[in-house]
Amino acid sequence: MPSPQTALSEIARERQSQLTKPAGSLGFLEDLAIWFAARLPAPTPTRLKPMLAIFAADHGVAAEGVSAFPAEVTAQMVINFMNGGAAINVLARQHQISLSVIDVGVATDYPVPAQNSARLYRTPIAKGTANLRRQAAMSEAECSKAWQVGHATAFEAAKAGKTLLIGGEMGIANTTAAAALICALTGYQPADIVGHGTGIDTQAKELKIQVVQDALQRAQAAGAHSAQDWLREVGGLEIAALAGFYAGAAEAGVPALLDGFITTAAALVAVKDNPAVAEWLLASHVSQEQGHRLALSALGLTPMLDLGLRLGEASGAALCVPLLQSALALHGEMATFAEAGVAAAKMV
Incomplete structure (x- = not known):
């Protein structure tokens, strides 16, 4: 039986931290995208079939x-x-x-x-x-x-x-x-x-x-x-x-x-x-x-x-x-801070 690819979930988690939103602001939708990344498997999974x-x-x-x-x-x-x-x-x-x-x-x-x-x-x-x-x-x-x-x-x-x-x-x-x-x-x-x-x-x-x-x-x-x-x-x-x-x-x-x-x-x-x-x-x-x-x-x-x-x-x-489709679309299609030219949050 195959196992989820945890390395891909880490890549997906890192991408979530770079998207143009406050960290964790999409809640469980972020977790879902990361979960699917390890299983489909792809760092930015496409639309589900x-x-x-x-x-x-x-x-x-x-x-x-x-x-x-x-x-x-x-x-x-x-x-x-x-x-x-x-x-x-x-x-x-x-x-x-x-x-x-x-x-x-x-x-x-x-x-x-x-x-x-x-x-x-x-x-x-x-x-x-x-x-x-x-x-x-x-x-x-x-x-x-x-x-x-x-x-x-x-x-x-x-x-x-x-x-x-x-x-x-x-x-x-x-x-x-x-x-x-x-x-x-x-x-x-x-x-x-x-x-x-x-x-x-x-x-x-x-x-x-x-x-x-x-x-x-x-x-x-x-x-x-x-x-x-x-x-x-x-x-x-x-x-x-x-x-x-x-x-x-x-x-x-x-x-x-x-x-x-x-x-x-x-x-x-x-x-x-x-x-x-x-x-x-x-x-x-x-x-x-x-x-x-x-x-x-x-x-x-x-x-x-x-x-x-x-x-x-x-x-x-x-x-x-x-x-689920929305979670994957947000994960894959949102711009990162760098792509959008938006300043990222300063960690205190």
Whole structure:
């Protein structure tokens, strides 16, 4: 796995100190430009070429009543993505992000629209996962196949010249799986992590906490120990694909931008499996989902935005793309004090 080129980040840091502005006055935007310089790699990185992949799959745990929406909504939203009617379609068009939808386990059959606003890849591994409260969500073979789909997606994007990879997800009840994974990999209790997901009420949230607790106890009794064990026991097909996607991005040497709660759970799996993956991850935002901030903290990541989002689909990540483009444009296109003939600040 490649490592960021720290020498380039130092060159970028020196350039920031010479730009026509007070030192540090662009705050986190300066840090972002320096971070990308080490990874793209170039002392003045050019405009990003983003690619967004939404991985879709269903979850057997939906049968426990942990979601405000029925399971068939997963397939219906895939159709919506293809028709261009979802929030992420709007943002992808607005910010010139190429969009793909990868079906790794949607349980309900659906027609493919004649006119597509995104590329659809149908690679279903199973018709959703098993009910993680009662049994392992996936077999070892299913989990591995999903991981490989995500890994291959990242490599194909890198080969196509994409310089920023964004993972999104769609799967009714996947906040339950994500919460279970975050608890398993961080040591937090379900009550610390489980949130309201798609908008469940307080009573349903209490049920969801119990479902996660039961799943963790069952998986631990089954011998879950490694990140891959926990992914198989309490994860999801789209979460496994996302974990593979982040691992693939790191192996290909391409920065990856996290979205919300579910993608952060997948990133935790990838990082626990291989800590070097963390060097290639950025956090876009912190969502309204209760445990997201704790999960980001476990990864050592600082989110760029806090807008109270809880939509998923990589919508929060897409909103950050113009912010990242601006950070790189400022870094590369501003004049230095010498170029502009402006007197630099006198150090006291």
